[in-house]
Amino acid sequence: MAPTPSAPEVTPSGSPRTPPADRTRLLPQVSGRHHALDGVRALACLMVLVVHVSTETGDALAPGPVGALLSSSALAVPLFFALSGVLLYRPWARAALDGTRGPHTGAYLWRRLMRVFPSYWVVAVVALFLYAGEHLSSARHWFEVLTLTFPFNTAPHWAGPGPEGLGQMWSLSVEIAFYVTLPLLAVFLGLWAKGGRTVDARGRRLLGGLVAVTVLAYLALIPQYYPEPRELMHSWLPRCMGMFAVGMALATLSEWAWRESGPDGPVRRxxxxxxxxxxxxxxxxxxxxxxxxxxxxxxxxxxxxxxxMSIVESTASIGFAFFVVAPVALAPPAPEGPRRRLRSLATWTEGAWLDGLMRHPVMVYFAPISYGVFLWQFVVLYLWRDFTGQEIFTGSFWLDLVPVLIGSVLLGKLTHHLVEEPSRRWSREFFTSGTRAGRGRMRHGGDARDPQPPAQDRSRD
Structure with a gap:
């Protein structure tokens, strides 16, 4: 079903056309490169590095407010999860609201696979040769690491959330689980939304379904502790689904705003x-x-x-992710011309500081290499600390942060250019070359009837 006549005009390509109206009435950006969301990804990337370095040096574990605030940088993980929800669920939200077919699942999963694993395998192999030790010859260990299934090992030989050099990858395992689950979840939400006769009714049903997903995420905390504690479940998908649901809800709201009935309904407001x-x-x-x-x-x-405590932690994670991502995901497109300068007083008085911050050159630089920086940071951190002879929970946060940041950025940029981009291009060509029957029409994870905004192809994940 097409958007209602009162919704903004839609171009033949499926991308809404920004109406020449007062900027305060512009609707959320739902197509094209979303530079501000890229900025949030860069921010999350830097937060992850801060929490890992400060934990390794012991600064994040020290008593007092400074250590506590450093440790809270772990909230970068919910930001990544919410961004995945916004960018990956958007085409399914659009299809559910319009009553049309969603993205092609096979193409979507293939592109997710090629987005994540090639670069990860490079880092994983390096970490295994450096730190696997006596387990280097273990086929099971290699399988668990290369498939990102090691968080499901109920009797791991490592301490912490993952093998040495790969401790941060538990969140990547959660992302993979979400990727695999999303098409099925989208089908159920779409079927539930079909019960609504109008776009608004379908939108309400989608949001209601996502609220139910969040409630289930809280209920998933119960078997983590009862009848006995199972700490490993802390790094599994079920307890994290509320963080993804936040992003999915924002994707739904942004698409719904373009289709809402009436001249200025509650969703648009x-x-x-x-x-x-x-x-x-x-x-x-x-x-x-x-x-x-x-x-x-x-x-x-x-x-x-x-x-x-886990209920409080989940609430803090969901709330933080929502209120950081929401003003970016629901903002109208940035005005034409150069970005607003943060040193300009007008940028702050006119409320344009967030766009200026998210499109700052530092953010623009970090966004495309954020995945590589995320992958390499523990390997670089451990190599640096071995080189300087530092013991666990000792050293200086600032003296470690700078060299680890530089090393991670250099390796992340190399990985981006030599592995990520070639893999991404090849995965696109695979589905557009016509070598497989029925796949020649696939583009950006969808079919010819449901083109996807380019921004959806750039989630970290």
Whole structure:
């Protein structure tokens, strides 16, 4: 079903055309390269590096507010999960609202596979040869690492969330589980949405379904502790689904705003309010960040604590992810011309500081290489600390952060150019070359009837 006549005009390619209206009434950007979301990805990448370096040096574990706030940088993980929800669920949300066919599942899964694994395999092999030790000859260990299934090993020989040099990859394992689950989840949400006769009814059903997914994520915390504690479940998908659901809900709202009936309905007003109030949203996000730093949210070193602490931690994660990503995901397209300069007073007085920050050259530089920086940082960190002779939980955070950042950036940039981009290009050509029957029409993870915004192809994940 096409959008209602009152919705903004849609071009033949399926991308909404920005109407020449007052900027305060513009609707969320849902197509094209979303530079501001790229900026959030870069921010999350830097936060991950901060928490890993500060934990290794012991600064994040030290008593006091500084250590607590450093440890809260782990909230970068919910940001990555929410971004995946926004970017990957958008075509399914669009299809559910319009009552049309969603993306081609095979093409989507293939592109996710080629997006994640080639670069990961390079880093994993290096880490295995450096740190696997006596387990280097273990076929099971190689299989678990190369398939990102090691978080499901209930009797691991390593300490912490993963093998040495790969401890951060537990979150990548969760991402892979989400990728595999998303098409099935989207089918159920789409079927549930079909019960609505209008676009608005379908939108309400989609949001209701995502609320149910979030509730189930909280319920998944119960078997993590009862009848006995199972700490490994902390790094499994079920407890994290609420963080993905936040992004999925934002994708739904942004697409729904273009189709909502009436001249200015509640969804459009909500999107406009949130999209033009980044200061308020990020202030609320800061409150959730502080909540994560308190003992109520559990320990600081991958220690969930108990059920109630995990509930608080999940609430802080979901709240932080929503209020950081929402004003970006629901904002209208950036105005034409150069980005707003942060040193300009007008940028702050006119409320354009978030766009100026997210499109800052530093963010633009980090966004495309953020996945490589994420992959290499523990290998670089351990090599640096071995070179300088530092023991665990000793050293200086700042003296370690700079060289580890430089090394991770250099390797991340090399990986991006030599592995990520070639893999991405090859995966696209595979589905557009016509070598497989019925796949010649595939483009960007969808079919010819449902073209995907280019931004969806650039999630970290």
């Amino acid at each position: 909500f999107c406009r309010t949130v999209g033009t109030a980044p200061g308020l949203c990020w202030t609320v996000a800061a409150a959730f960040y502080v909540l994560e730093a308190t003992p109520a949210a559990g320990g600081r070193f991958f220690e969930p604590g108990n059920l109630w």
